[in-house]
Amino acid sequence: MRLVRIGTISIGGGNPVAIQSMAATKTSDIKATVSTCQRLADAGASVVRIAVDSKNDAAALSEIRKQTTANLSVDLQENYKLAELVAPHVDKIRYNPGHLHHSETQTSWKDKVKFIVQAAKDNNCAIRIGVNCGSLDPTLSQNNKTDKNIDPMIRSAIEHAEFIDTLNFTQYCVSIKSSDPDTVIAANRRFYNIRPDIPLHLGVTEAGLLPEGLIKSRAALEPLLADGIGATLRVSLTVSNNRKEEEIIAGKLILDNVKNGKIYSGSWKQTALNIISCPSCARVENDRFVTLAEQIYEKTRPIQNYPLTIAVMGCRVNGPGETDNADFGVWCGTNSVNLKHKGTIIGTFSYNEIVTKLLELIKSCF
């Protein structure tokens, strides 16, 4: 497996698996973001990811860079051009192939990737191609529930890796994430069989609240790590920013257990209620998101034996797509929350109303 350098660490090439986490502060709030990055680095995060959505966020990065020793990764969404503004200040840029199709559609995805790669080359940055089940490249077939979108995810990852290879750039890794642990295992195994040279970043997206978030992450990560697959990992947990260290503690525990042959997880079979929720980040539309996820978890205890999936997402960037395959989905806006049933929008409700409306909707479906 090739070696990829991310700031002060190297991944792949026989290095220990590195743990990653993400700041959930507003990136333009320099003081809070620096404090979170440093706290997470001190707790053992080898890389800390930050969301950048605007020129203001990008401008804040140069100051954040000066004030923390953490290795920083930036998460680009639709605005690929921010790559040239952020690259001088960070160690890794993550882009999602699916998001490159959302705006500036007259520019091909290849030209956008060329732009990102050039920014990375010019500034000695690594790249992560971050494929996500809920926000796939729309030109690849979607919502094929029979194979849980594994084929399009693999095709997207391979297509981007092969294109970046043609640009003579080797400093990249790949992630293929889903909220379903078995899909994460199958997709990463398949990718690894095709491209064992590329370091993989492992994780279950929207794993949710504790303890389920940790259980799902273990179920996916243990078998892969035990087979030597994975160069970095993140245990995504829906916890408030002041508890983000718990992602690192969980990651260390999994790595330590696998190293010592303590494999607890088997296959993940959904026989009961499955609440998937995002870990929240700088993009979260309202600070009430984590409390909302906790309330939904508590209020749905009476139906916990029903094999339904409820998706709870913090913003409109990933909310609409990531709730599509759930039985019920909510995603946050600034002052209201959107409610969806099997891919169809039901309405928009206030933060005070949404839990009741969700429960009424679930009841009406029985």
Ligand code: SF4
């Ligand atoms: S859904 Fe939005 S708030 Fe939640 S982690 Fe993803 S980008 Fe951040």
